[in-house]
Amino acid sequence: MDKVIFHIDVNSAYLSWEAIYRLQHGETLDIRTIPSAVGGDPKKRHGIILAKSIPAKVFNIQTGESLMEALKKCPSLYLAPPRYELYIKSSNAMVEIIKEYASQIQRYSIDECFVDVTDSLKLFGDPVELANIIKERIKTELGFTVSIGVSSNKLLAKMGSDLKKPDAVSTIFPLEMSEKMWPLPVGDLFMVGRATIPKLGAMGIYTIGDLANSDPEILKFTLKSHGILIWNYAHGREYSPVKKSNHLIIKSIGNSTTIAFDVETRREAHLVILSLCEMVGMRLRDSGYMTRLVGISIKNNLFEHASHQEKFNLPTDQTNEIYEVARRLFDALWDGSTIRHLGVRVSEFCENDFTQISFFDGISRDKQRKLDQVVDILRGRFDASAIMRGSFVGSGIRPMTGGIGEDDFPMMGSIL
DNA sequence: TCTGGGGTCCTAGGACCC
DNA sequence: TCTGGGGTCCTAGGACCC
Known part of the structure; x- marks a missing residue:
């Protein structure tokens, strides 16, 4: 049934x-x-x-x-x-x-x-x-x-x-598709966005019905797997279950910000990145995961985008360690252009219930984790500025940047 | 068009291994 | 030493969603 x-x-x-x-x-x-x-x-x-x-x-x-x-x-x-x-x-x-x-x-x-x-x-x-x-x-x-x-x-x-x-x-x-859905412009179809509409237009596809009646082999050639996906959608073929609980696996955590003023110096950029790392780190620890990949992104005032990421073997959930990597990536990527927007994201998670302690830094790492925990608790009880790194004082940059705290439930983006 | 912030997935190309 | 090919991992960028 x-x-x-x-x-x-x-x-x-x-x-x-x-x-x-x-x-x-x-x-x-x-x-x-x-x-x-x-x-x-x-x-x-x-x-x-x-x-x-x-x-x-x-x-x-x-x-x-x-x-x-x-x-x-x-x-x-x-x-x-x-x-x-x-x-x-x-x-x-x-x-x-x-x-x-x-x-x-x-x-x-x-x-x-x-x-x-x-x-x-x-x-x-x-x-x-x-x-x-x-x-x-x-x-x-x-x-x-x-x-x-x-x-x-x-x-x-x-x-x-x-x-x-x-x-x-x-x-x-399904029996009403041809009457109710096929006459609509193809851009109304889920997963057909700004970049795909003109590509379909070049193939003479303007409505969802045109898409349904087009040759899937040609779609696959120009749009790869996405072409097959939207061709199936145009036919109303989609079989994913309604996922009962909201218990879903988080794949990445990131925060980014359009800075309220143009950032021209390395020092200011580093502070913004630290501020983003504070938020990302807290959310990561809150999630119970450790990360094995840190990435940063930069948008300059010409709206040009660039990103760098780095994978490493020893997982971490420490603000300091995330920041170390993020800062290094920034320094390698930045070409000196005026910065409008900065982002930090962590992904490639693993559980943090067992901690791999390396021989070399085991003790200091443990201390640092405890410090992060105390900071999280204080910030939970008061607010982000309850505890602030000295470098932020008088900088005009908030000690923590980015949204989505404890109450968030995940948004699924582009997957059903 | 003076264009935010949170995500996910896919693809291409290069590095590296066998 | 030069050659070919397959597999996997890593990275950058692009596409889509709300």
Whole structure:
């Protein structure tokens, strides 16, 4: 028997949640009713639009464009800074309601989840009716609207939730694909992005239907395995299960930042990298893993990207050791150009429950680990600046840089 | 268009080994 | 010494997602 899968997507999530929070805290204006947006941190030099209200759409405000660009289009645009702790709470509240109807829930991002309701239908009968029940409960109890896609796999459910917004339930069962999905522009298909659209266009492929009817051998030749993937998606073929728990294996941890001022000196760059390593190191220790690979990335003021990475044999979870490698990589990579953005990432994890102690540095390593632990605890109890390396004092650079602390749940990015 | 920050996976090319 | 080929690891960069 076919499965029945829902994809539930919060409409203008950040903006809706922000609006409700303000109404609950005594404001009378519902910012959903005026041109408004949740936008990047105003402290940074160039924030972007993360979510917009429906009245803001009239001004052609786009998600992802810079605040300056948006204000040019609509000078009266009301801007609210993001409030991530609120979004996590709002997201959790929604999932609590969904849990009453199904046990198989996969949180795909903060505002989206997949639900396998195959078994629930024995109790609730019609899938569209069940979707409407969930949608209405979220609306009346939590105050925001969702769009729900209904189908027999995750891909088609996800495509379905995009068909109608806000506050809607749409189906794309396999028999409805040719009518509901094939006429759409090919860029609407999951996994067909900015770089792929023109390549497909050059082959005369403009709609999802064109893609479905194209020759997979030719797609494979130009787009490699990605070509086969999207050809299968165009046919609605996708078989991954709704992963029940949120227990998934983290593959890498990274933080990066666009620096509030141009960085021209090695010394400043080193401080920013140390600040990123502090955050990456704390998150790594929090995850319970050790890393065997450290990488850094640089973006200069011409938006040119460069990266370096290094693999090593002795795993570590120490800020100091991560920083040593990151700094060395930076020094080898940097060409002296003005720096706009720096990133540090660790990956290639292994468990840290047994520690390989090398003969040479065993004792000092152990001491350093204990120091990291104490710092983590103090920072958990107070905040990042509770304990600060001397080199940061008066530098204008924060002692820790980057987001996503303890409360994060993983976003799956481009895999279903 | 003056373009954030968090991730994942894939590919090509070079190094190195047998 | 020069030659070929297969396998694996490492690295840089690019593509996609939210």
